[in-house]
Amino acid sequence: MSNAQIERQWTSRLRHRVVEKLPPEKLLPDTQPAYVASWIYVFGVTTMAALGIVILTGTILALDGPQWWHSSSLGHFINSMHLWSVEIFFFAMVVHLWGKFSMAAWRGGRSMTWVTGGVTFLASILAGFTGYVSQTNFDSQWISTQAKDGINATGGGAFFNVLNLGQMLMWHIVLLPLAAVVLTGLHVIMVRVKGVVPPFEETTEVSA
Amino acid sequence: MTKKAFRPDVDAPEYKGAYVPYDIIKEGAIAVLVVLILTAALALVFSSPDEKAITIKTWSNADTVDFAQTAGDELTGTSAVAGYGAPYNNNGTAQHWGFLAPEHWVGVHIPINTTNDFVINPLSDQPAQPRLTAALNEWKSASSATQSAWGAAYAKVEAKLTYSNGQVHLPTTAAGPIPVLLSYETQMARSGALDQALIAQNGFYTTNYTKPLLFISDGTYFAGLASKQHLAGDQWGMMNETGQYPGQAWLWLYTFWYQISPYNTSASGDFLVWGTMMILTALLVLLPFIPGLRSVPRRLKIYRIIWREHYARQA
Numbered sequence: 001m002s003n004a005q006i007e008r009q010w011t012s013r014l015r016h017r018v019v020e021k022l023p024p025e026k027l028l029p030d031t032q033p034a035y036v037a038s039w040i041y042v043f044g045v046t047t048m049a050a051l052g053i054v055i056l057t058g059t060i061l062a063l064d065g066p067q068w069w070h071s072s073s074l075g076h077f078i079n080s081m082h083l084w085s086v087e088i089f090f091f092a093m094v095v096h097l098w099g100k101f102s103m104a105a106w107r108g109g110r111s112m113t114w115v116t117g118g119v120t121f122l123a124s125i126l127a128g129f130t131g132y133v134s135q136t137n138f139d140s141q142w143i144s145t146q147a148k149d150g151i152n153a154t155g156g157g158a159f160f161n162v163l164n165l166g167q168m169l170m171w172h173i174v175l176l177p178l179a180a181v182v183l184t185g186l187h188v189i190m191v192r193v194k195g196v197v198p199p200f201e202e203t204t205e206v207s208a
Numbered sequence: 209m210t211k212k213a214f215r216p217d218v219d220a221p222e223y224k225g226a227y228v229p230y231d232i233i234k235e236g237a238i239a240v241l242v243v244l245i246l247t248a249a250l251a252l253v254f255s256s257p258d259e260k261a262i263t264i265k266t267w268s269n270a271d272t273v274d275f276a277q278t279a280g281d282e283l284t285g286t287s288a289v290a291g292y293g294a295p296y297n298n299n300g301t302a303q304h305w306g307f308l309a310p311e312h313w314v315g316v317h318i319p320i321n322t323t324n325d326f327v328i329n330p331l332s333d334q335p336a337q338p339r340l341t342a343a344l345n346e347w348k349s350a351s352s353a354t355q356s357a358w359g360a361a362y363a364k365v366e367a368k369l370t371y372s373n374g375q376v377h378l379p380t381t382a383a384g385p386i387p388v389l390l391s392y393e394t395q396m397a398r399s400g401a402l403d404q405a406l407i408a409q410n411g412f413y414t415t416n417y418t419k420p421l422l423f424i425s426d427g428t429y430f431a432g433l434a435s436k437q438h439l440a441g442d443q444w445g446m447m448n449e450t451g452q453y454p455g456q457a458w459l460w461l462y463t464f465w466y467q468i469s470p471y472n473t474s475a476s477g478d479f480l481v482w483g484t485m486m487i488l489t490a491l492l493v494l495l496p497f498i499p500g501l502r503s504v505p506r507r508l509k510i511y512r513i514i515w516r517e518h519y520a521r522q523a
Contacts, residue, residue, distance in 0.1 A: 032230035035518035049239035080251035106496035108220025118493035138259035153478035155310030158295035158317030166415025
């Protein structure tokens with residue numbers, strides 16, 4: 001097989017495209033622009049770190065089924081870690097979101113980075129909600145019976161039955177974490193490809 | 209060919225300044241470690257809430273009259289679930305805004321007939337008892353007009369319902385077999401058999417608690433417990449947790465609409481809240497493409513605080 005034939009392979013083309021768009025020095029940079037110097041930048045990586053702890057504690061909770069944490073002190077502790085990592089995750093994510101809003105971080109061809117971040121936020125809200133209704137306690141009973149009215153009003157309740165524990169648990173431990181992780185991955189790749197948005201030029205003419 | 213005008217809210221200036229060392233792996237590792245320690249510390253100090261789930265058994269023993277009255281409403285088709293509409297039945301008016309009525313368009317997908325599903329079928333599965341069998345036969349063989357007449361008679365005296373010696377008492381003789389049916393239903397509930405009967409309607413293996421949850425939610429006992437835990441809708445309940453724990457605080461805006469008119473007064477309040485939130489969500493996600501809105505951060509100038517060192521270097 002000639003070199004030309006090899007270069008025409010789908011695999012070769014994909015590799016070239018990936019390396020061109022995201023060379024190793026962009027994927028794992030060792031320098032960054034000097035303007036990236038604020039505590040606000042910490043909240044993106046904090047969100048990802050909290051997501052990691054959420055998934056880790058959720059995975060441990062999943063090992064012995066959805067109810068063992070009610071009767072095990074270890075299980076209750078892991079559940080507590082799951083709860084608090086979720087609270088940290090959302091806190092960091094919201095600060096990250098408003099920080100990026102304040103920087104208009106969609107500028108310079110970064111609009112899809114903003115969009116994937118926004119959709120990740122929505123997927124995370126849904127993941128959190130399905131977790132709350134999967135607790136198999138009073139809280140889950142109350143939240144599910146209250147939430148059904150809003151979802152039913154949209155017509156969605158016919159297909160997304162919040163009173164069906166099995167359905168909610170599957171969404172919570174499989175579908176939504178998968179969506180959150182994939183979306184986060186895409187979001188981070190876009191950040192690495194485009195880099196961190198530069199500051200506004202203070203002398204720029206105004207024309208939205 | 210003219211050069212495209214620079215749009216400050218869409219385009220970003222090319223950065224030609226300095227670069228500084230940055231260890232992305234170290235940053236990530238430190239973040240994971242800090243969050244792990246913080247999470248473990250919060251879990252150790254504050255733990256997490258776990259209020260035990262209520263059952264129909266605990267409800268009917270704690271507030272027997274409320275249970276029996278609710279069962280009466282289910283039997284006579286006057287409960288909230290009985291008149292809910294889609295996706296459970298066709299008895300209610302779908303929430304809508306103008307011609308937009310997706311609840312109605314989708315229709316019934318989780319059929320619930322409260323009379324049969326919550327009362328008649330569970331009682332019919334009980335071991336034969338002459339008094340119960342006679343009451344069930346009387347109900348089943350009656351015309352719907354007769355059943356409605358019994359229901360109307362029941363509704364008039366429902367508030368005076370009492371329970372003693374394992375029997376439901378109603379100060380009327382016009383309610384047909386309703387007092388007997390409610391007596392057996394209440395006995396069944398207090399023994400725990402009704403919990404199992406409602407769940408077992410889905411077969412041996414099930415993870416679907418739609419029926420018992422809907423039944424429980426029709427009573428006032430459940431809402432009373434939630435209100436004590438500040439979980440009710442008018443208590444910003446959606447973002448609260450049992451006890452003093454933080455709940456889904458990120459739902460504050462969604463919860464906010466339920467506190468104000470017209471959302472908290474309209475019969476289609478849920479639909480209006482969801483419609484409003486969908487529009488706001490679309491605005492948030494599509495912000496980069498909306499002229500005017502995308503200029504807000506530049507006009508707010510909060511970015512000057514974030515990039516103050518950069519601007520100081522430029523000055």
